[in-house]
Amino acid sequence: MGRIAALGIGIVTLTSGAVVPAVADSSEGVAQTRQAQSGSGDATGVQLAKGKLHLYKHTYFKGAHIALSKTDKKLKNNGWAGGNADNAVSSVQNKTSRSVTLWDRSGKDCNGPHIKIPAHSEQKKLGKMNDKTSCVIFH
Ligand SMILES: [Ca+2]
Missing domain, CATH: 2.60.20.10 (Crystallins)
Incomplete structure (x- = not known):
């Protein structure tokens, strides 16, 4: 019983320590990508002016x-x-x-x-x- 509990705590610590910083980094990357896409979206708006x-x-x-x-x-x-x-x-x-x-x-x-x-x-x-x-x- 004592050994299983210790092993469980070890896994939780290792998992949270490794995963949390990785999520923070990738979400910043997503935000920057979205900004770049909305900038190029203006060019699409100009093309719509070709209607009659x-x-x-x-x-x-x-x-x-x-x-x-x-x-x-x-x-x-x-x-x-x-x-x-x-x-x-x-x-x-x-x-x-x-x-x-x-x-x-x-x-x-x-x-x-x-x-x-x-x-x-x-x-x-x-x-x-x-x-x-x-x-x-x-x-
Ligand atoms: Ca007239």
């Missing part, structure tokens, strides 16, 4: 459509099958990482009624801006 802004002729993303990846201040010059996107857009899907504003009036400084479409969002109806968009600005 989809403008549809009808509500609920139906009918003819065009896809833009940059500001277009004169939709009159931008057409879809069977017509022109100017004053004809009724729904929008913004698949880019930038917010976009749709303006009623085209030109150098687009103005008038407008609607802002946040990044990665969609509008199945445009309300007062239905069939009014003449200018699209990416922010």
Whole structure:
């Protein structure tokens, strides 16, 4: 009985003495690795910006459509099958990482009624801006 108890204590001491410092070292290593990975994650975010802004002729993303990846201040010059996107857009899907504003009036400084479409969002109806968009600005 006396011998078994002594042996048991010896094992516990040896185990805890060897294991505890090893765990502390490896957890520090894990923390440093995670920091390095989150830094490289920014590059992945930039790649998401390659999506496009989809403008549809009808509500609920139906009918003819065009896809833009940059500001277009004169939709009159931008057409879809069977017509022109100017004053004809009724729904929008913004698949880019930038917010976009749709303006009623085209030109150098687009103005008038407008609607802002946040990044990665969609509008199945445009309300007062239905069939009014003449200018699209990416922010
Ligand atoms: Ca207009």
